[in-house]
Amino acid sequence: MVTDNVTANDAVARLLLRQDVEAFLYHEANLLDERQYDDWLDLLTDDVRYWVPMRRNVKFGELEREFTREGQDINWFDEGKPTLIQRVQQIQTGVHWAEEPLSRLAHLVTNVEITDVQPDAADAGEVSLRCRFIIYRNRVQTETDILVGRREDTLRREDGQWRIARRKVLLDQNVLLAKNLTFFF
Amino acid sequence: MTITFQPSAFSGLVDRDNGLVSREIFVNHDIYAEEQERIFTRAWLFVGHESQVAKPGDFFISSMGEESVILCRDRQGEVHVFLNSCTHRGMKVCRYDEGNTPIFTCPYHGWSFATDGSLVGVPYYKDAYHEELDKSEWGLLRVPRMTNYKGGIWASWDPQAPDFLEYIGGFRTYLDILFDGWDGAEGGTEIIGGIEKWLVPSNWKFPAENFIGDRYHNISHRSVDLVGIGPSGQGRRDNRERDGAKSLDVSFPERGHGTVIFLRPADAQPVQSYQNDPIVAEYFYACEIARKERQGELWRILGGPGTIFPNMSYLPRQPRSIAVWHPRGPDQTEVWRWFLVDRSAPPEVKEFLRQYYIRYSGPSGLTEQDDMENWNYAHAASRGAMARRLRYNYQMGQGYAVDDFEDGGLHLPGTVLDTTKARAGEQNQRTFYTRWADFMAARDWDELAGWRNGKSANGHAAQGNGAAGR
Numbered sequence: 001m002v003t004d005n006v007t008a009n010d011a012v013a014r015l016l017l018r019q020d021v022e023a024f025l026y027h028e029a030n031l032l033d034e035r036q037y038d039d040w041l042d043l044l045t046d047d048v049r050y051w052v053p054m055r056r057n058v059k060f061g062e063l064e065r066e067f068t069r070e071g072q073d074i075n076w077f078d079e080g081k082p083t084l085i086q087r088v089q090q091i092q093t094g095v096h097w098a099e100e101p102l103s104r105l106a107h108l109v110t111n112v113e114i115t116d117v118q119p120d121a122a123d124a125g126e127v128s129l130r131c132r133f134i135i136y137r138n139r140v141q142t143e144t145d146i147l148v149g150r151r152e153d154t155l156r157r158e159d160g161q162w163r164i165a166r167r168k169v170l171l172d173q174n175v176l177l178a179k180n181l182t183f184f185f
Numbered sequence: 186m187t188i189t190f191q192p193s194a195f196s197g198l199v200d201r202d203n204g205l206v207s208r209e210i211f212v213n214h215d216i217y218a219e220e221q222e223r224i225f226t227r228a229w230l231f232v233g234h235e236s237q238v239a240k241p242g243d244f245f246i247s248s249m250g251e252e253s254v255i256l257c258r259d260r261q262g263e264v265h266v267f268l269n270s271c272t273h274r275g276m277k278v279c280r281y282d283e284g285n286t287p288i289f290t291c292p293y294h295g296w297s298f299a300t301d302g303s304l305v306g307v308p309y310y311k312d313a314y315h316e317e318l319d320k321s322e323w324g325l326l327r328v329p330r331m332t333n334y335k336g337g338i339w340a341s342w343d344p345q346a347p348d349f350l351e352y353i354g355g356f357r358t359y360l361d362i363l364f365d366g367w368d369g370a371e372g373g374t375e376i377i378g379g380i381e382k383w384l385v386p387s388n389w390k391f392p393a394e395n396f397i398g399d400r401y402h403n404i405s406h407r408s409v410d411l412v413g414i415g416p417s418g419q420g421r422r423d424n425r426e427r428d429g430a431k432s433l434d435v436s437f438p439e440r441g442h443g444t445v446i447f448l449r450p451a452d453a454q455p456v457q458s459y460q461n462d463p464i465v466a467e468y469f470y471a472c473e474i475a476r477k478e479r480q481g482e483l484w485r486i487l488g489g490p491g492t493i494f495p496n497m498s499y500l501p502r503q504p505r506s507i508a509v510w511h512p513r514g515p516d517q518t519e520v521w522r523w524f525l526v527d528r529s530a531p532p533e534v535k536e537f538l539r540q541y542y543i544r545y546s547g548p549s550g551l552t553e554q555d556d557m558e559n560w561n562y563a564h565a566a567s568r569g570a571m572a573r574r575l576r577y578n579y580q581m582g583q584g585y586a587v588d589d590f591e592d593g594g595l596h597l598p599g600t601v602l603d604t605t606k607a608r609a610g611e612q613n614q615r616t617f618y619t620r621w622a623d624f625m626a627a628r629d630w631d632e633l634a635g636w637r638n639g640k641s642a643n644g645h646a647a648q649g650n651g652a653a654g655r
Contacts, residue, residue, distance in 0.1 A: 068378060068379035074524050074542060078539075093407070093412070096409075179548060
C-alpha cells in the first residue's frame with residue numbers, strides 16, 4: 001500500500017538521519033578529546049553562535065530568570081566564530097598556562113533527540129537536537145572537573161557535510177566549581 | 186576550636202622593612218580562622234551595587250567574608266544588609282540569588298522577616314509562645330555599618346569602623362574612576378546583568394595582591410597578548426591612551442589600598458581609541474573630551490587595577506569590573522565578578538563592552554584563565570612543611586616610593602612609586618601586607634585608624650590622606 005510505503009520510507013529516513021547526526025556528534029566529541037582543534041573549528045559555520053549562560057537560583061514561578069540572557073547579560077560564553085578561533089589560537093601558542101600542559105578531556109554525549117528537521121528527514125538541511133553531556137577533565141596531576149549539562153544544537157548541512165550553526169549549553173552548576181573553562185562544550 | 190592568638194603571634198609574619206612575607210599567612214588554617222575574626226568582621230567590604238536592588242522588595246544575596254548576607258531594599262525604599270541566618274535556629278532565610286519579595290520566610294520553622302529585617306511572623310506565637318516572645322529583639326542581624334558610595338554598597342560589621350570615606354581616604358580619587366561615568370559624571374555607572382561566581386583553589390590574598398598592582402606578571406598573559414583580544418584587536422587591552430604616560434603605583438600604607446595608574450603628560454589631549462567600531466570610538470572620544478572639561482588636571486589620571494583592603498578589587502577602565510575574593514577556607518576563594526558600563530552609553534557601546542568583558546574576564550576569559558593558574562599552583566606549592574618555612578619576596582622597588590608626588594603641578598594623593606622606567610614594583614603589595622599585619626595585631630579601630638594620630642598600628646608614619654589637588 002502506498003501509504004504504508006510512505007510511512008516506511010519516512011521512518012527509514014528519520015532513522016538514517018538520526019544515525020547520521022549521532023555519528024557527527026561523536027566525531028565532533030572525538031576531535032575535541034584528541035585536541036584536533038583546527039578540525040573542530042571546521043565543523044562550525046562561519047556564523048555560529050556559541051552560548052553558555054550562567055545559572056541563578058530563583059524562586060519557583062520565576063524560572064524564566066534562571067538563565068542569563070543571550071545578547072544582553074554577562075554569560076560564560078556568548079560569542080561567534082572569531083572569538084572561538086582566538087581561543088584555539090591561544091591554546092596553540094603553547095604558553096596558555098591554564099591549558100599548558102593540556103587538559104585530558106572526555107566528552108560523553110548521550111540522550112540525543114532530534115527536535116526539528118528542515119525541510120524533511122529525507123533531505124535534511126537543518127536539524128535541531130538536544131542531548132546531555134558529561135565532560136570529564138583531568139589536568140596536571142590531580143586536577144579533576146566533571147561538568148554535566150544539557151545541550152541544544154542546530155546543525156546545518158553545508159557542502160554536503162554537517163556543521164554546527166548554534167550551540168546552547170545549559171550547565172548544571174550555579175557557582176562554577178571549575179577554576180576555568182579553557183575547553184569547549 | 187578557635188585559638189585565641191595574642192597580637193604578638195602575628196608579629197614577624199610580615200617583615201615590612203625587608204619586604205618579606207611568611208608563607209604561613211596564606212596556608213595556615215589557624216591564621217585563616219583569625220583573619221575571619223580580625224579582618225572580615227572589622228573592615229569595610231563590598232556587598233553589591235544599588236542597581237541590583239533598584240525597587241522596594243528587591244534583594245541580592247551577597248557574602249561578607251565566609252558569611253551569607255542579604256542586600257535588600259525595604260518597602261520604604263531604604264537599603265539594608267542582614268546576616269542571612271534565621272535568628273531562631275540559624276537556617277538561611279533566603280537561598281535564592283536574587284529576586285523581589287515582601288518577606289523572607291524561614292523554611293525550617295516559619296519565622297518570617299520583613300525586608301527591613303523585623304520579625305513579623307512567628308508560628309504558634311499565641312499558643313506556644315504565649316505572646317511573650319519580644320519580636321522586636323529577634324529581627325535579622327543587621328550589618329551595623331552600610332554606605333552607598335556612588336552606587337557601590339559597602340558594609341562593615343564593626344560599629345566602631347570609621348565612615349567609609351575616611352576608610353578609603355585619598356584613595357577616593359582613584360576609586361571614583363570606577364564608579365563615575367567615563368565622561369566623569371558622578372556615579373554614572375550600572376551593572377550588566379549576570380554576576381560571575383566561581384571557585385579558585387588558592388588563598389584569597391593571591392588575587393587581592395595581584396590586582397593591587399602586579400605589573401610584573403606579563404609572562405602570565407603572553408598567550409592572550411599574542412592572540413590579541415583588545416578592543417582595537419591587539420594585545421589584551423587598548424593602550425593607545427597611555428602613550429607618553431608615566432606608570433605610577435599608588436598606595437596608602439596606613440589603609441592598605443592601592444592601584445596602578447597611568448599619568449598622561451600635562452599637555453596631553455584625548456586620543457581616538459576602540460577604532461574597531463566607529464560608534465564605540467566616537468562615544469569614548471566624546472567622553473574623554475567631556476571628562477577633561479569636567480575634571481581638568483585630574484583627567485590626566487588613567488585608572489588601572491586596584492584593591493580596596495581587604496578583598497575588593499577592580500578594573501576601572503578595561504574591562505570595567507569589580508571582583509570580590511570571598512574567603513572559603515585557606516585553600517579556596519570564591520570569586521564574584523560584577524561588570525559595569527556607563528548608564529547613559531548607547532546600546533552599541535554596552536554590547537561592544539559586554540562582549541569584551543566576557544572574552545577577557547573570569548573562568549571563560551582568555552586573560553584571566555592564566556592568572557588563576559598561577560594563583561592555584563603558587564598556593565599549592567607553598568603548603569608543604571618545608572615550603573611554608575620560606576618567605577615570599579616583595580623587595581622590588583623598596584625605598585623608591587615618595588609621599589609627595591607631583592608632576593606638572595598635579596599632586597597625587599598616596600605613596601607613589603614611579604615605575605615608568607622600572608616597569609614594575611612591589612610597593613603596593615608591601616602596603617597590602619603591612620595593612621594585613623595591622624589588622625591582625627590591632628585590638629580595635631582606635632589602633633587601626635592610625636592616620637588620626639599620625640601613626641599606624643605598625644608604627645610607620647601615616648600620610649597620604651588628602652584628596653588630589655593642584
